[in-house]
Amino acid sequence: MPENSLFLSALLSGTVLPGSSEAVLLYWLSKGEPMWQLVLIATIGNSLGGLTAYYLGVLGEVGKIEKYVGLKKEKMAFYKERVNRFGSLCAFFGFLPFVGDFLIVALGLCRVSVLKVIPLMMLGKLLRYLCVAAFLPEVEQLTRSIFDFLT
Numbered sequence: 001m002p003e004n005s006l007f008l009s010a011l012l013s014g015t016v017l018p019g020s021s022e023a024v025l026l027y028w029l030s031k032g033e034p035m036w037q038l039v040l041i042a043t044i045g046n047s048l049g050g051l052t053a054y055y056l057g058v059l060g061e062v063g064k065i066e067k068y069v070g071l072k073k074e075k076m077a078f079y080k081e082r083v084n085r086f087g088s089l090c091a092f093f094g095f096l097p098f099v100g101d102f103l104i105v106a107l108g109l110c111r112v113s114v115l116k117v118i119p120l121m122m123l124g125k126l127l128r129y130l131c132v133a134a135f136l137p138e139v140e141q142l143t144r145s146i147f148d149f150l151t
Helices: 002-014 021-030 035-059 062-069 073-095 099-109 114-134 136-150
Strands: none
Touching (some): 021 114, 035 062, 035 114, 073 099
16 A cells, blocks of 8 residues: 555654655655655655654753754754744755754744644645656656666
């Protein structure tokens, strides 16, 4: 069932855990599954995962954030300053590798309204998955070229 594996992968990737929901999305797209359905499932799963990072920030336990997220106090101050400067707009960039999780945690630390965070975070994640899905033909061609070269 593509829905379950993609949702779980996206959910875990949306947290502070490393993951590759994009690879799972591309796999199921290459099997002919409907693009919009898969993009929607990935977006929802990844956004729910992002909310766990947000609420980790809301808890505000700096020691746990340092331990589990790997965000040192100095960097935490840097991301909090960005959130104080740009507000909920930082949620849009929650899809970015490495810094996205930290921005989402900082949004929670700064107590930015979750009602402002959710739509912007989901929009950023949706656009990322749409871009990944749009590049499927190029990824398939590259994979075939590498396979042909190696065989």
